Amino acid sequence: xxxxxxxxxxxxxxxxxxxxxxxxxxxxxxxxxxxxxxxxxxxxxxxxxxxxxxxxxxxxxxxxxxxxxxxxxxxxxxxxxxxxxxxxxxxxxxxxxxxxxxxxxxxxxxxxxxxxxxxxxxxxxxxxxxxxxxxxxxxxxxxxxxxxxxxxxxxxxxxxxxxxxxxxxxxxxxxxxxxxxxxxxxxxxxxxxxxxxxxxxxxxxxxxxxxxxxxxxxxxxxxxxxxxxxxxxxxxxxxxxxxxxxxxxxxxxxxxx
Numbered sequence: 001x002x003x004x005x006x007x008x009x010x011x012x013x014x015x016x017x018x019x020x021x022x023x024x025x026x027x028x029x030x031x032x033x034x035x036x037x038x039x040x041x042x043x044x045x046x047x048x049x050x051x052x053x054x055x056x057x058x059x060x061x062x063x064x065x066x067x068x069x070x071x072x073x074x075x076x077x078x079x080x081x082x083x084x085x086x087x088x089x090x091x092x093x094x095x096x097x098x099x100x101x102x103x104x105x106x107x108x109x110x111x112x113x114x115x116x117x118x119x120x121x122x123x124x125x126x127x128x129x130x131x132x133x134x135x136x137x138x139x140x141x142x143x144x145x146x147x148x149x150x151x152x153x154x155x156x157x158x159x160x161x162x163x164x165x166x167x168x169x170x171x172x173x174x175x176x177x178x179x180x181x182x183x184x185x186x187x188x189x190x191x192x193x194x195x196x197x198x199x200x201x202x203x204x205x206x207x208x209x210x211x212x213x214x215x216x217x218x219x220x221x222x223x224x225x226x227x228x229x230x231x232x233x234x235x236x237x238x239x240x241x242x243x244x245x246x247x248x249x250x251x252x253x254x255x256x257x
Contacts, residue, residue: 020044020054025063025077033158034070062115067162075115086112089205089214090122092246096239097216098124104232106220107132111147111202112213114139116163118147121214132198132219143167143175146188146202147215153182154204154212186240187233188215192222199225201233203240208251216240 027043028035035043041051055071058064062076093110101108101124110122117139125133142148143163152160160179164172182188182204190200202217216239218225218232225232 017054020046020051021058024051024054024058024071025073028064028071029073029077031072034067034072036070040071068158075117086121086214088250089247092250093205093214093216093243094122096243097122100124100216100218100235100239101126103235104218104220104225104228106218106225106232107134109134109202109217109219111145111215111217113142113148113151116142118142118145118151120147126220128224130221132195132221134219140194143170144190144193146190146200146217149178149182149188150202150204150215151212153179153188154206185233186237189229190217190219197222199229201225201229201236203233203237204244205240205247206244208248213247216243 023044024040027040037048037052037055040055041048044051055064059066059071059074062074064071064077065074066072089112090110097108097110105126105128107126108124109120111118111120113119118141119139120134120136123134123136125131140148142152152163164175167175178188186203188202188204190198190202192198198219199222200217200219202215204212205214205216207213216236218236
């Protein structure tokens, strides 16, 4: 944690509570593994009971969550920031998604993670009479979706292990194999795991830091896509690489502006 501290017990602004909350969120966001109550109390230079009360309040509104007795950023903050971040990703990926859908005539999706669930932000549907259609904005479990697998494969090991521990009725050896495939090939697959007769292949979009921020997936009936997943995967991965390059350029422009 280092030696940085902030004594906010006396404030000239009259907003001591707000300052403490802001400091807590900024400190937790900057911490790779989260912050313990004792550490935050020392950093704030405030009574333990007061700090604990603030932390509990932030957990209650999902701005923080507790993991292994450490406070980490929660899904509430991610939902708060999602509209601005997601609008940028949609704009960067839109033409690639449209091109993939036209090339394969299958539904093509842009998905991301908000908190610990997957949501789809944008789609171009297949023109064929039998095709897959996603409900945009509807939360879905991460472990079974291509988007979720890519986020788990590219995220911290402790988050992956946390998800593994919570899986019930799932073949962990198969799950681990799929995560390994995503880590080594950059592609994730869904073979009728969420909808019978439907398969998908997806690749991750990365920001300037290399973090996974979204995915592009081609989704459709097994009888049309089953024998073409390798071909489609190569095209999806190439498209995702181009979008990632754009996102990195956007991040750079923001950083130097």
